[in-house]
Amino acid sequence: MKVVKIVRTLCLVHFALCFCFFSFAQDDHPFVLDVPYVPTPDIVVEKMLQLAEVNGDDILYDLGSGDGRIPIAAAQRFGTRGVGIDLNPERVREAKSNASSAQVTHKVEFIEGNIFDLDFSEATVLFLYLFPEVNMKLRPRILDMKPGTRVISHNYDMGDWKPERVEKIKAPSGTEHTLYLWRVPPNGKIEIID
Numbered sequence: 001m002k003v004v005k006i007v008r009t010l011c012l013v014h015f016a017l018c019f020c021f022f023s024f025a026q027d028d029h030p031f032v033l034d035v036p037y038v039p040t041p042d043i044v045v046e047k048m049l050q051l052a053e054v055n056g057d058d059i060l061y062d063l064g065s066g067d068g069r070i071p072i073a074a075a076q077r078f079g080t081r082g083v084g085i086d087l088n089p090e091r092v093r094e095a096k097s098n099a100s101s102a103q104v105t106h107k108v109e110f111i112e113g114n115i116f117d118l119d120f121s122e123a124t125v126l127f128l129y130l131f132p133e134v135n136m137k138l139r140p141r142i143l144d145m146k147p148g149t150r151v152i153s154h155n156y157d158m159g160d161w162k163p164e165r166v167e168k169i170k171a172p173s174g175t176e177h178t179l180y181l182w183r184v185p186p187n188g189k190i191e192i193i194d
Helices: 002-028 042-051 069-078 089-101 132-143
Strands: 059-063 081-086 108-112 125-128 150-154 165-170 176-183
Touching: 042 069, 042 150, 042 165, 042 176, 059 069, 069 081, 069 089, 069 108, 081 089, 089 108, 125 132
Parallel strands: 059 081, 059 125, 081 108, 125 150
Antiparallel strands: 150 176, 165 176
16 A cells, blocks of 8 residues: 555656646747758858848848848848847847847847748748748748739748749858749739749
């Protein structure tokens, strides 16, 4: 009988410890990232801004904005208003700090949130560095955006939606990066890859 009580007590303690650990883990990271954070090299950021023909009249959205380097670079170079969205609160804090250091907080905003739950329809240019399945999940919303909206994706395509341009760039590390440009077509009618 004593053995049964000891085993029950140990099981309850084990359960309680597991519950506490799970609760703390959830408090520290109450999100699951669809895509890991990988900073885009500055030379690639520059090429992305060129390819998208970003200017001071644009409203730039960066989905999965990480440390904020794309909206910040656009604000510094062109006076572009930018919005970065990221699920990771640590990245959002870093982006806000970087914007402050670059003195562009009046031009850029960083939002902690899920890109699938937030409205980015006001964008005139949209930046993505997301996995293909995430791009495909976003594609219907992108095709509902204003015709002519430019969409730039770093390394990943949009399935059978034929890009207007594809450019490759080699970073100083020797890594090759592929950049895709699309424009949202009227009525969401895409040109299909042959």
